[in-house]
Amino acid sequence: MQGSFAPGALNGLKVLDLTRVLAGPTCTQMLGDLGAEVIKIERPGAGDDTRGFAPPYVPKTTESAYFVGVNRNKKSVTLDIAKPEGQAIVHRLLAECDILVENFKVGALAKYGLGWDELKDKYPRLIYCSITGFGQTGPYAPRPGYDALIQAMGGVMSLTGEIDGEPQKVGVPVADLFAGLYGCIGVLAAVNHRNATGQGQRIDIGMLDTHVAWLANQGMNYLATGENPPRLGNQHPNIVPYQVFPSQDGYIVLSVGNDPTFERFCRLVGREELLRDERFATNAKRVENRQLVTDTLTPVMRTRSTKEWVAALEAAKIGCGPINTLKDVFEDPHVRAREVIVEMEHASGETVQVIANPVRLSATPPSYRSAAPVLGQHTEEVLGRLGLSAEEVARLRESGIA
Incomplete structure (x- = not known):
């Protein structure tokens, strides 16, 4: 399946992406797939942490497979938001953006004048989505959140594994992924609310909250009995065989x-x-x-x-x-028929394969406009739209701000 370019459901919306690693980028990639323009702010010289989560690399490139898998349909702008000049540029971007998504630790962006309380009055239409380990309130709010930690604290590890074995985490980072998807759902609900009222709002996503939410039947089994469900290996707690x-x-x-x-x-x-x-x-x-x-x-x-x-x-x-096995999965005739592998042209000149968005919309399907960007690939383009000249961008680069 080659990249497609049908009109998206979120065409015209602009997202300022202050996220990194997986939970936040999952949310913003979904928004990008649905047509929004996503401007990803990355640290000059370093970028998103997952650029370094390698090997493996995408063949014939220096890009990590991890980063490429969760950052398509985004424009990479390098900017040091810890410096006043970088913060000023963020404000200029916010003046034309609809949505801000961030996954900094609680209170971190406030130090730069970019927290919700600092922005809500200046940008009353802004939808501001924060994704953190434990949410904005509660005794654990200041703690950092990591997928394995959340799987442990959220209970799923106590349910996963052989009956007489040790607790096991799920083989993919589900705590991050669910937080990103719930964040996207929150953003879409807030967009609908803003369409009706003209008002933006804050979305507070805690990874532990979302993890507890998807305990589903096992969570309800506990609430109904007051007894901790045992690990059952590959067996179902409520159905046999x-x-x-x-x-x-x-x-x-x-x-x-x-x-x-x-x-x-x-x-x-x-x-x-x-x-x-x-x-x-x-x-x-x-x-x-x-x-x-x-x-x-x-x-x-x-x-x-x-x-x-x-x-x-x-x-x-x-x-x-x-x-x-994953080889079996990607060679499965049904998976092939559903076109779950997308080929996209990368800035390196190579064609990269990514996993398709699973949301199938008849009128406004997901689109695959651009592969994950190289670091700072769109800095000149995006800052130029703000009126900065090539010379000004060059000066920002030389000073380490861009």
């Missing part, structure tokens, strides 16, 4: 979501007698007798290969799937 089973040549996920599906499964595998056993007859009983169900079905599942099971179970409309 819904787990990984060994096959003849590997593993398979079996997802039996209800009693009629379990009945079809038993008939498929020739174990109809289980339907007459009250320990297997209903999902509630199967949850009570989880180990018995697992021990009974494991030898059954070992009788066929994963491929054979997938074919048979899918034909019977029983949820199942292989456990794919």
